Amino acid sequence: MENASTRAYELLSNPYRVGYPTSALWSWRIAGISDAEGEKGMTLWYSDNDRKTHSAQSASVDVMEYSGQTEPVVIAGFDNRFTWNGLSLSVLMAYYGGHVMRALAEDETFGVGSGLAVPSYFLNAWTPEKPTNTPGIGRYSSNALGREPSTSDISVRNAAFLKIRNIVLGYELPENWARRIGASRVNLQFQVDNLPAVWTAFRPYKTMPYYDKSVRFDPETGGIPSRSSYIFGLHINF
Numbered sequence: 001m002e003n004a005s006t007r008a009y010e011l012l013s014n015p016y017r018v019g020y021p022t023s024a025l026w027s028w029r030i031a032g033i034s035d036a037e038g039e040k041g042m043t044l045w046y047s048d049n050d051r052k053t054h055s056a057q058s059a060s061v062d063v064m065e066y067s068g069q070t071e072p073v074v075i076a077g078f079d080n081r082f083t084w085n086g087l088s089l090s091v092l093m094a095y096y097g098g099h100v101m102r103a104l105a106e107d108e109t110f111g112v113g114s115g116l117a118v119p120s121y122f123l124n125a126w127t128p129e130k131p132t133n134t135p136g137i138g139r140y141s142s143n144a145l146g147r148e149p150s151t152s153d154i155s156v157r158n159a160a161f162l163k164i165r166n167i168v169l170g171y172e173l174p175e176n177w178a179r180r181i182g183a184s185r186v187n188l189q190f191q192v193d194n195l196p197a198v199w200t201a202f203r204p205y206k207t208m209p210y211y212d213k214s215v216r217f218d219p220e221t222g223g224i225p226s227r228s229s230y231i232f233g234l235h236i237n238f
Contacts (some may be wrong), residue, residue, distance in 0.1 A: 009057040011064050012151060023071035025100055026064040027153040028056055030133060033126040041126045041136020043108060045148050055146050067156040073098025090168040093198070097160035101219055104204060104211075105155035108135040108142035123210040158201035159219045166193045185237040194226045 005014050011026045031044040031052040045056040047063055056063055078093040106121045124134040133154060135142060149155075173186040200219055204211035218225035 005061050007057070008059045008061055008064050009147060011061050012147070017061075020066060021069040021071065023069045023099075025067045025070050025102065025156065027067045027102075027151060027156055028063070028148040029065050030148075030152050030154050033131065033133060033136065035128065035131070040128065041140025042142045042144075043135055043149055045152075054142075054144065056148060057146055065153050067102075067153055068100035070099055070101060070159070072096040072159075086172040086174065088168075088170040088172070090166075090170075092165040092167075093162065094165050095160075095162045096220070097201075099159045100156050101159040101202075101222060102151065102155050103157050103202070103217065103219070103222060104208065105150045105152065106134050107149045108145050109137055110143070110145070111141050112138050120210050121208065124208075157219070160201040161197050161219045162199040163197045163220070164195045166191055167195070181236075183236050183238050185235075187233075187235040189231075189233040189235065191231040191233070193229045193231070195228055196225055 005011050008028065011017075015024050015026055016022060017024065029046040031046050034040060034042045034044050034054065039054065042054050044052045044054060045063075047053045047056040047059040074095065074097045076095040078095075079090070080093075081088065081090045083089075104121075106119075109122075112118070118137070121134055122137045124132050126132050126134055126136040126140060135149060168189060168191045170187060170189045173188070175185075178184060178186040196216065197218065197220075200217070202217065202219060204215055204217055205213045216225050217223070220226075
């Protein structure tokens with residue numbers, strides 16, 4: 001069925017188009033930051049016929065760029081188990097790749113913000129002396145806010161990652177030890193789940209220098225990494 005959307009903004013809630021994945025991600029294309037009087041520091045976007053404008057929400061769907069799909073193209077698992085003299089070590093790894101995500105978008109603001117904490121990306125805000133693609137703030141802030149900055153092509157990131165899902169360390173007591181307590185088998189086990197990612201394709205500090213290296217971003221959650229959990233187990237068979 002042909003997509004009934006006719007306006008750019010409609011493609012965000014109804015992203016299905018013939019010839020594209022069902023998880024297609026559509027984005028407005030940034031055309032830079034305006035340096036025109038009355039619009040200094042405001043974002044510009046490509047509209048119909050590649051016209052540059054501050055608001056392209058009502059343009060046709062053809063102005064939207066296909067940025068990739070949000071569902072992984074490749075999913076691979078690696079399960080390794082090592083045993084020696086009653087000791088065992090199991091490591092389960094997972095790789096997800098070939099997909100994208102929208103993350104750490106740089107929105108516009110009125111004045112100097114809403115009174116809440118000012119996002120750190122405004123350290124890179126546009127000024128006539130330092131033209132960047134980060135919206136202006138203060139005297140160079142926007143006088144009309146739209147959806148384009150939060151759904152733009154410059155906030156599309158490579159979402160590939162490699163993670164260790166869990167590590168399990170176990171010890172099987174010798175049979176003669178187990179028999180001393182009337183058991184046929186005794187096993188001790190220590191497990192760690194949800195470890196931090198071993199590798200991620202997107203690292204904020206590499207493309208956004210105002211983010212410190214200590215900032216941890218999880219492409220699987222789209223934000224803060226899940227907390228690791230630690231489990232100790234004792235299994236006794238009688």
